[in-house]
Amino acid sequence: MKTLISIKKSTIACLLAALTLCPVFTSCTKKNDTIVFEGKIFDNQLNINVQNAKVSIYTKYLDSGVYNQNFKVSGSATTDEQGNYSIEIDKHNFTEVYIEVEKEGYLASQQNIDIDFLGSNNTVSTNLTILPLAEITLKVRNQTQYSNTDYISYQFTNQSINCESCCNNLPNYGIGKTFYAEQNCIVIGNSWVKIFWGVEIAGSSYSKTDSVFCNAFENTVFEIVY
Structure with a gap:
């Protein structure tokens, strides 16, 4: 009788040990998966x-x-x-x-x-x-208004990000003494944006490069007046 009780106790102890170890093994298996x-x-x-x-x-x-x-x-x-x-x-x-x-x-x-x-x-x-973004609004206006052949070309020169509304480095052109254009696009925030522009008016020409600092999450307005 004592032997039977001893066997039962031993069996119960093994079962309890197995139940105790199961969560550990399950956890280890889950971690590997x-x-x-x-x-x-x-x-x-x-x-x-x-x-x-x-x-x-x-x-x-x-x-x-x-x-x-x-x-x-x-x-x-x-x-x-x-x-x-x-x-x-x-x-x-x-x-x-x-x-x-x-x-x-x-x-x-x-x-x-x-x-x-x-x-x-x-x-x-x-x-x-990740890069913070900003906006720049570029306004281009002919103030001289000499003749209908007044000409300007302008473009961003250091833009490297690509998105639907992002600024690019493609040139833009304007002709006429009342030319006015406005462009709004996205740039990298807290960075300098470079803009090159060249003008031909009354038989003379000149060009310039401007640098504009654009604060992150803000809209910066820059105007080219020629």
Whole structure:
């Protein structure tokens, strides 16, 4: 009888030990099946950490032998006061992965992730920088009004960002003694914008390059009067 009781106690002890260890093993298994993306988002122009930025992980992967042709948002998070983010996603047989950072007033930023690195790591540390934006309103006006052949060409010369409303480096032209034009576009905030312009009036010509500082998140107005 004592032997039977002893066996039962031993069996119960083993079961309790197994139940205690199960969550540990489950946790370990889950960790191996997930990847944590973490890092910091920084603004180099203003030299600040960017809080409340949305960070998203986009992925393509093979699922049960089927290739997912479209990118899927596998996880997202918002940066804290120090600009830190942490996103945990399920691990798959990835074919493409990239991180995107978005915030109002900033140019969205993306960075591709090496999928070979993901296969052997459960944590990916990636810091990204994003650029603050500003607006510039360029006004061009012929004040001399000499004749209908008055001519001006003008253009931005140091713009490098690409978006639908961004300033570009393409030349613009104006002809006539009453010529007036106004252009509004987006530039990198807290930066100098260079504008080249040349004029031909009454048989003479001259050119000039102006530099205009554009504060982040503000609209700067600059006028060319010739």
